[in-house]
Amino acid sequence: MAVAYRSDRFLTTDGSSGSVWSPFSGFWSTGDGWLRTHGNYPHHAAALRRGLGVAPNGDATDVAAALGRITAVDAAREIASAGGLAVVVEHERPAVDRALRTTALVEVSRDGTRPSLADLSRPRSPDAPLAGYRVLDLTRVIAGPVCTRTLALLGADVLRIDPPHLPEPEWQHLDTGHGKRTALLDARSPQMEELLSSADAVVLGYRPSSIARLGLDPDALARRHPHLVIAQLSAWGSEHPDRAGFDSLVQAESGISWIESRDGRAPGALPAQALDHSAGYLLAAAVCVALRRRELEGGSWIISTSLRRIAAELLGLPRHDVLAAERTIDGSGHTTRFSVGGRSIVTVGSVIPGFDFAAPRPWGRDQPRW
Structure with a gap:
């Protein structure tokens, strides 16, 4: 089960593995705290840049600079208003x-x-x-x-x-x-x-x-x-x-990310x-x-x-x-x-004894019928 929960780390294609995270997904230091973003999908990355006033071809360095000039709350609001995904990294609320x-x-x-x-x-x-x-x-x-x-x-x-x-x-x-x-x-x-x-x-x-x-x-x-x-x-x-979200964002807002911090200064993740x-x-x-x-x-x-x-x-x-x-x-x-x-x-592989996965098929190539 430990391997299954970290399945993305064991995935390879023709012997090669790559990062599953976009440069626009992660923790960012803001003017007063920390923000967690999710930009793996291109439309979410575009909305992130748009919300921060970063040029459409801006990179992660441009995003970091923009976030350093704004509070975490304001950044999360502006990004969400533009259709992007970001949350303030919060402490847990028991x-x-x-x-x-x-x-x-x-x-x-x-x-x-x-x-x-x-x-x-x-x-x-x-x-x-x-x-x-x-x-x-x-x-x-x-x-x-x-x-x-x-x-x-x-x-x-x-x-x-x-x-x-x-x-x-x-x-x-x-x-x-x-x-x-x-x-x-x-x-x-x-x-x-x-x-x-x-x-x-x-x-x-x-x-x-x-x-x-x-x-x-x-x-x-x-x-x-x-x-x-x-x-x-x-x-x-x-x-x-109306709220969209992903695992990483829920970890950040629920307090898990501060619990997983290695030094108490920067948040971490499970x-x-x-x-x-x-x-x-x-x-x-x-x-x-x-x-x-x-x-x-x-x-x-x-x-x-x-x-x-x-x-x-x-x-x-x-x-x-x-x-x-x-x-x-x-x-x-x-x-x-x-x-x-x-x-x-x-x-x-499968975590259920006695059952084996069938192969994934190329995405989107089948007909929409039973």
């Missing part, structure tokens, strides 16, 4: 985390008001317990893809749909795309409804307000497709539907994207349970969690007084090799 821990780590609820006429029975197989189930994957960036990768590992037919205008970083897909087909489709297309009508489950990983504008929020989906199991992951929780991976596996487990309960009890099932809720759980666990040195992990025996598009790809 009362906030205690309140979050009074809520379920993963919320699971049944909507039984609209009975389904679908045949919900599926063949049982110890070799592929989710064989016959169709899962529509509307997620990006580690947590959601880890969930659907796990469902594919267990035998589900997983079809990931991406917007045609947002290309995916190759490493990200190769790291989490095992066993799935991937296609490009506008979510407003009538074809999306056709896919949903014959899916068993859909996993949502985009900002809740964006999903709602497309008519794909859990309540709307349950009304139109009362047979569905619907799993929704967000960065900050349903009470913040040695793995632990919020993402934890959320992914928890969602996958909840989907499996909900599919079974749907067969026994009927109705739609709605599942939700957030990276911020996962962070609160982590912050409530016992911790050491002294930060341990980061250990080098031996990944030998825990990786697997595939040929994808004529190239040799090494990725972390």
Whole structure:
């Protein structure tokens, strides 16, 4: 599991590994504190520069200079207003985390008001317990893809749909795309409804307000497709539907980054994207349970969690007084090799004994149909 949680570090393409971080993602010193940004996607990097008044071709040095002249709060506000992603690096707030821990780590609820006429029975197989189930994957960036990768590992037919205008970083897909087909489709297309009508489950990983504008929020989906199991992951929780975010940003705002500081002066980070991976596996487990309960009890099932809720759980666990040195992990025996598009790809292997990943497919090359 330690290797799986740090899977990006073991990914190689034709024997080479590269940085998964853009120069526009990281910690930055501001006029009065620290900021954490996420600029891995080109449109987020462009928005970061725009929010700071940096030229469109400006580099990380230009961004650092601009941030040195502004407060962290003002920088986060200006970047967010421009459509970018940045948070102030905060210290933990134990009362906030205690309140979050009074809520379920993963919320699971049944909507039984609209009975389904679908045949919900599926063949049982110890070799592929989710064989016959169709899962529509509307997620990006580690947590959601880890969930659907796990469902594919267990035998589900997983079809990931991406917007045609947002290309995916190759490493990200190769790291989490095992066993799935991937296609490009506008979510407003009538074809999306056709896919949903014959899916068993859909996993949502985009900002809740964006999903709602497309008519794909859990309540709307349950009304139109009362047979569905619907799993929704967000960065900050349903009470913040307009906020986009990633694991690194949630670590920074929740206080984890200061806990992980090596010297008390500059923030640090967990040695793995632990919020993402934890959320992914928890969602996958909840989907499996909900599919079974749907067969026994009927109705739609709605599942939700957030990276911020996962962070609160982590912050409530016992911790050491002294930060341990980061250990080098031996990944030998825990990786697997595939040929994808004529190239040799090494990725972390399955963490579930007795189940092996199928190869990732070239991103976006499949048709949007079951």
